[in-house]
Amino acid sequence: MKFNTKLVLGIESTAHTWSVGIMGFNGEVFSLVNDTFIPDKGGLHPYLVKEQHLNNFKKVIREALRNANCKIRDIDLIAFSKSPGLGPILKIGAQVARILGQLLNIPIIGVNHCIAHIEIGRLMCNIEDPLTLYVSGGNTIVSAFESGRYQIFGETLDIPIGNMIDMFARDIGLSHPGGPKIEKLAQESKNYLELPYIVKGMDLSFSGLYTAAKRLIESNSLNKIYQISDVAYSLQETAFAMLTEVTERALAHTGKEEVLLTGGVAANKRLQEMIAYISKEHNAKFQAVPLKYAGDNGIMIAWTGVLRYTAEEKNNYLNIKIDPKERMDNLPIPWRGEKK
Amino acid sequence: MRSSTSIIRKKLLRKGAEANLYQGYWFGKKVIFKHRIEKAYREKTLDLNIRAMRTLNEGKALIKVKEEGINVPQVYEIDMKSALIIMKYIEGQRLKDLMSNLINSQKIQIFYDIGRQVARLHINGHIHGDITTSNLLITDDNQVFLIDFGLHEYSDTIEDKSVDLHLFKRVLISTHGSDFKSCFHAFLEGYKSEYKLSEKDESKIIIKNISAIERRGRYVKRDKKEHG
Numbered sequence: 001m002k003f004n005t006k007l008v009l010g011i012e013s014t015a016h017t018w019s020v021g022i023m024g025f026n027g028e029v030f031s032l033v034n035d036t037f038i039p040d041k042g043g044l045h046p047y048l049v050k051e052q053h054l055n056n057f058k059k060v061i062r063e064a065l066r067n068a069n070c071k072i073r074d075i076d077l078i079a080f081s082k083s084p085g086l087g088p089i090l091k092i093g094a095q096v097a098r099i100l101g102q103l104l105n106i107p108i109i110g111v112n113h114c115i116a117h118i119e120i121g122r123l124m125c126n127i128e129d130p131l132t133l134y135v136s137g138g139n140t141i142v143s144a145f146e147s148g149r150y151q152i153f154g155e156t157l158d159i160p161i162g163n164m165i166d167m168f169a170r171d172i173g174l175s176h177p178g179g180p181k182i183e184k185l186a187q188e189s190k191n192y193l194e195l196p197y198i199v200k201g202m203d204l205s206f207s208g209l210y211t212a213a214k215r216l217i218e219s220n221s222l223n224k225i226y227q228i229s230d231v232a233y234s235l236q237e238t239a240f241a242m243l244t245e246v247t248e249r250a251l252a253h254t255g256k257e258e259v260l261l262t263g264g265v266a267a268n269k270r271l272q273e274m275i276a277y278i279s280k281e282h283n284a285k286f287q288a289v290p291l292k293y294a295g296d297n298g299i300m301i302a303w304t305g306v307l308r309y310t311a312e313e314k315n316n317y318l319n320i321k322i323d324p325k326e327r328m329d330n331l332p333i334p335w336r337g338e339k340k
Numbered sequence: 341m342r343s344s345t346s347i348i349r350k351k352l353l354r355k356g357a358e359a360n361l362y363q364g365y366w367f368g369k370k371v372i373f374k375h376r377i378e379k380a381y382r383e384k385t386l387d388l389n390i391r392a393m394r395t396l397n398e399g400k401a402l403i404k405v406k407e408e409g410i411n412v413p414q415v416y417e418i419d420m421k422s423a424l425i426i427m428k429y430i431e432g433q434r435l436k437d438l439m440s441n442l443i444n445s446q447k448i449q450i451f452y453d454i455g456r457q458v459a460r461l462h463i464n465g466h467i468h469g470d471i472t473t474s475n476l477l478i479t480d481d482n483q484v485f486l487i488d489f490g491l492h493e494y495s496d497t498i499e500d501k502s503v504d505l506h507l508f509k510r511v512l513i514s515t516h517g518s519d520f521k522s523c524f525h526a527f528l529e530g531y532k533s534e535y536k537l538s539e540k541d542e543s544k545i546i547i548k549n550i551s552a553i554e555r556r557g558r559y560v561k562r563d564k565k566e567h568g
Contacts, residue, residue, distance in 0.1 A: 147517035152510075192385045201470050201491070201507040237383040241390075244381055245358070252357040253436075253474055253515070277381040282355070329514070 003030075006076040008309075009064070009100075010302025013093025014085025014113045015138055016044050018053040020064040021298030022075070025306050027123055031067035032292070032299050035060050039176055043166070050088045057096055064298070075106060079305020082110030083326035085138070090322040098320070110320040111304040113296075114139060114328040115150055117289075119307060120300035121260045125287035131256040133247045133275060136263035136295075137162035140243070142202060142250045143328070145336060152329045153250040154202030161239055162265045164206040168213055168235060172228055182232050183268050189233035193226055197238055202246045202253075209238055240271045248278040262289040264296070311335040347426075349373050358394070358490065366416050366426050374398075376423035376490075391423035394490040399425050401466065401492035408464045410457055411485045430487075432479035439473065439516060446482070451523040453484045455530025458508075461486070462501045462546070463538040467493045471508040473515060498542060502549035505531075509550065 005024030012019040021032040035056045037049045065072060080097035082090065094110065101108035118132050131153075134141045140161045142154035159167075162179065169178020174185075195212050198205040213235045217228060251259060259279040261272060272288045279286035293299060311334035349364040353372070362373040376391040399418035402425075406412050417426040435450065442450070454476060461468060468475075469491030477485040493500065508527070512520045528547055535543035 146514055149517075151514035151517075153514055192383045194385075194389070197386070197390065199491070200503065201472075201510075203507070234383075237386060241379075241382045241386055249357040252355075253472065253511075274381040 003070065003074065007068075007070065007074055008077040008079055008302045008306050009061075009075045010298040010300070010305055011078070011080040011093045011097055012113070012116075012296050012298045012301045013053060013089055013096075014081045014083075014296065015089060016049055017296040018057055018060055018092075019296060019298040019301075020060050021300075021302045022064050022068040022070065023299055023302050023306075025076075025310070027303065029299055030070070031064045032297055033060050033064040033067065034297065042170070044086070046086045046088050049086070050092065053089060053092050057092065061096075072100070072104065075100075075104065077106060077305060077309055078104075078108040079111055079301050079309070080108065080320075081113045081116065081301050082320060083112050083323040085113060085324060087322070087324045090324060094320060094322045107309065108320060109305045109309045110322070111301055111308055112326060112328050112331055113301070114141060114143075115331065115333070116300040116304040117262045117294075118143065118150060118260065119304045120293050120297075121262045121287070121289040123303055124289055124293050125260060127258045127260060127285065127287055129256060130258035130260035130287070131247070131251050131254055131284070132260040132262060133243060133266075134263045135161050135243065135261075135265035135271070137166060137265075139263065140204060140206075141328075142246055144250065144254045144256055145333065146254065148332060148337065150328050150331075150333060152327070153253065154204065154246040157200065157203050157205045158207040159210065161204075161206060161243065162263070164210045164239065165235075165265070167210060168232075171214055172217055172232075177264075179265060179268065182236060183270065185229050185232040186236045186270070187233075188229040189227065191226060191230040191233065192237060193230055193234040195234050195238045197242060199242055199245055202249055204242050204246060206239060206242075209235065236268075236270060240268075240274050243271065244274040244278055247275060248282070251278065251282050251284060256284060258285045258287070260287055260289065262294045264294065266294040267291045307335040311337075363429060369416070370429040371416060371426050372413065372429050374425045374427065392420045395423045395425060396420050397492055398489040401489040402427065405461065405464075405466055405486075405489070405492075408460060408466075410460050410464075411483060412489070413485065413487065430477050430479065430485050432477040432483075432485065434474055435476040435478050436473040436515070438478055439519065444522065447519060447523055448526040450478060450482065450484060451526040452530035452533075453482075455527040455532075456534040457484050457486055458504070458527075459531045459534035459538075459543065462504070463535060465494055465496045467495050467500045467504050469493055469504065469507075471504060472511045498546050498549055499553075501542075501546045502553055505546065506550050506553045 005026045010021045016037040019034040022030045037052045078097045078100050080093040097108045117134050131144045140156035143150050166178040174181045196208045216231045261275050266288050276286045346367045349362045353363050354361045359374050359376045379387050402412050402415045413427040415427045475488040532543045535541050
């Protein structure tokens with residue numbers, strides 16, 4: 001089959017998901033295949049995640065090629081997630097990308113995972129210049145484009161929101177992924193229990209909230225004075241109110257006219273409802289990125305790779321060193337340079 | 341007894357993130373009505389708590405801070421139940437809106453003065469909690485007024501004071517990137533100059549601690565860590 005666009009293959013490899021997406025330079029998606037590590041118990045052990053990705057990476061690439069109805073030789077560019085994330089896992093993506101690049105003699109490009117979340121949201125939701133709330137197991141960031149960068153207006157000072165919800169889910173015996181189960185459990189209650197609400201400027205802290213919720217489920221009062229669903233409800237209400245407050249503050253501060261909700265936690269309907277509410281209050285257009293592209297995925301890496309590659313073609317083999325701790329507000333965004 | 345016509349709420353000036361600001365009159369004085377409006381997205385109990393506590397917190401803080409000789413609006417009335425503060429109307433502009441109209445030397449002077457005002461806060465054990473260029477008013481004769489004390493806290497620790505400065509630094513970088521270097525420098529100079537006049541000059545330790553906080557942040561390279 002012939003494509004009327006150049007093709008990019010994107011590899012997402014920062015944490016639990018090894019994902020490969022194939023799309024055109026024009027933004028058309030041809031395939032997306034995910035392989036997600038699900039722990040039997042506990043959280044993500046980097047060693048176990050690494051083993052799974054190493055065992056499956058080729059199978060996933062094959063399937064993505066098959067679904068896109070193309071051959072590896074048809075690919076014109078390889079993009080991979082080079083930051084931020086778990087070091088051993090970033091390495092797999094980087095190494096696979098390098099091997100493919102050298103075998104096929106095509107350029108490879110490394111992209112920042114957080115920026116990719118925003119860029120795929122802009123593409124899929126067809127919005128130009130959003131204030132973004134990016135909420136996942138690894139990140140909690142309020143960001144907007146200012147002075148040539150994706151600036152971070154607010155972020156978690158300790159644990160990410162998704163991580164907190166997952167930990168709480170584990171504490172009450174729910175298996176991974178905990179988010180959807182906590183969301184469902186919370187719907188059974190309307191009984192709010194007071195929990196610590198911690199906002200500092202536009203930054204957030206969730207660790208105290210988590211500890212307080214944990215104390216509630218360890219207490220003798222559980223199942224007597226209140227139920228486990230009440231705790232889940234209160235935890236969600238408190239955490240999401242905090243997120244919504246800082247998002248609203250950043251929205252008022254930046255005066256952006258669009259709001260984008262992305263990351264794995266963006267799938268939560270209650271959070272969507274809250275962010276939609278404040279967007280409306282400030283006459284901003286609200287969009288939640290569709291779940292398929294809100295969670296970690298290869299297409300977001302592919303697309304950001306295209307943007308960066310087109311803007312700075314000369315960098316082909318240069319910008320590919322992994323950086324587990326790279327901050328997205330340190331990176332220039334040449335493809336959006338036209339705007340102040 | 342005052343008649344109802346003595347308190348007049350005239351027009352909505354600004355819809356902020358957590359409050360609506362109205363201009364009006366209070367016994368003949370030109371005032372701002374700061375009304376922390378109900379947030380229907382929030383759970384009801386939580387919403388009431390947050391609004392009542394922040395209203396009380398802000399009202400008390402403004403009164404206390406004003407006593408220390410810091411430029412903040414005079415509070416006339418606090419109504420916790422309806423989450424309303426009535427305070428003096430300050431004729432001026434938000435620094436955020438003013439920045440692009442200022443020449444460099446004016447910016448330097450203003451940030452120097454902000455530094456002095458913030459130092460006065462800190463010397464007296466007040467943490468503003470949300471210093472941004474939206475929360476600074478500049479009057480026509482270039483006086484600096486601090487507003488929005490909803491996240492105010494009492495604290496005398498180095499850490500809390502450093503966090504206060506760190507948050508301001510972050511806002512300057514993200515919102516006024518091109519002016520950040522010169523303005524933040526002027527701010528710190530003003531801060532130090534005022535702190536010098538206090539009994540215990542901790543300004544150097546507070547400023548030094550900002551970088552320690554930055555290093556603790558997420559995704560920050562730690563290899564440059566200082567020792568000792």
